[in-house]
Amino acid sequence: MVSDMTPDIEATLKSLKVNGFGAHYVRDRTEARELMLKMIPSGASIGVGDSATVRQTAILEELIKRGNNVTNPFTRELTIGILEDPAKSRLFSQTVRRTLGTDVFLTSCNAVTQDGKLVSVDRVGNRVAGTIFGAEKVILPVGRNKIVKDVAQAIDRIKNVLAPAHARRKKYGTPCTVKGECTDCRSPERICNITVILERKPLLTDLSVILINEDLGLGWAPDWDEKRVSAIESAYYENTWSFKRHGQNGE
Numbered sequence: 001m002v003s004d005m006t007p008d009i010e011a012t013l014k015s016l017k018v019n020g021f022g023a024h025y026v027r028d029r030t031e032a033r034e035l036m037l038k039m040i041p042s043g044a045s046i047g048v049g050d051s052a053t054v055r056q057t058a059i060l061e062e063l064i065k066r067g068n069n070v071t072n073p074f075t076r077e078l079t080i081g082i083l084e085d086p087a088k089s090r091l092f093s094q095t096v097r098r099t100l101g102t103d104v105f106l107t108s109c110n111a112v113t114q115d116g117k118l119v120s121v122d123r124v125g126n127r128v129a130g131t132i133f134g135a136e137k138v139i140l141p142v143g144r145n146k147i148v149k150d151v152a153q154a155i156d157r158i159k160n161v162l163a164p165a166h167a168r169r170k171k172y173g174t175p176c177t178v179k180g181e182c183t184d185c186r187s188p189e190r191i192c193n194i195t196v197i198l199e200r201k202p203l204l205t206d207l208s209v210i211l212i213n214e215d216l217g218l219g220w221a222p223d224w225d226e227k228r229v230s231a232i233e234s235a236y237y238e239n240t241w242s243f244k245r246h247g248q249n250g251e
Contacts (some may be wrong), residue, residue, distance in 0.1 A: 008144075016116040019116040020200050025213070032210050036141070042155045045103045081244070105140075114149055121155075121194065128194060
């Protein structure tokens with residue numbers, strides 16, 4: 001075992017490999033970025049699924065600097081205002097669809113289990129669709145804070161901890177933003193429309209998970225130390241924003 005690798009990371013890494021996924025361990029976001037630059041061919045086109053973790057690694061800036069063609073619909077410029085502007089919404093939707101035909105797809109998942117399964121919950125489905133089939137190579141950087149015991153714990157944490165926090169950040173009017181837990185709502189702004197569990201590597205997709213020994217993205221357990229949770233949430237907020245315009249709770 002690598003000296004700084006925790007037991008839960010080690011167990012998860014081994015299980016991912018048993019389940020056919022490419023699995024890599026790095027100490028921090030800098031090492032994750034360097035590894036992704038090595039894994040991604042210099043001439044490859046890149047599609048991006050919405051992910052605070054991907055943004056936190058700063059990989060997209062490096063790929064653009066290197067000359068890769070990066071299709072990223074999830075920038076502030078493309079997303080703020082799409083809820084009020086039909087033309088901007090169409091452009092956003094068209095750009096999202098283009099990410100599914102690229103050479104490499106970058107995103108993250110909501111949770112990874114110690115028995116090697118990837119769990120994601122989506123509102124639209126583009127992120128999970130891009131993970132399953134489309135690009136030949138898919139890379140998921142995943143922070144240590146997203147590791148859970150099993151699928152049941154993953155779904156419970158996503159629905160009752162992470163989804164309410166995400167919906168609050170996006171300024172959605174879902175019941176979970178008030179109650180702080182899932183009510184299986186019928187809100188038109190519901191974000192838990194699609195749940196995907198990858199139990200094994202998709203047959204025709206080269207899918208790799210990079211486990212990062214750092215808290216990244218949105219992920220914590222209800223009983224964690226308040227200081228750690230606050231740090232995770234604050235960093236997440238710095239890398240996400242509402243889709244509403246400025247003056248309408250946009251960022």
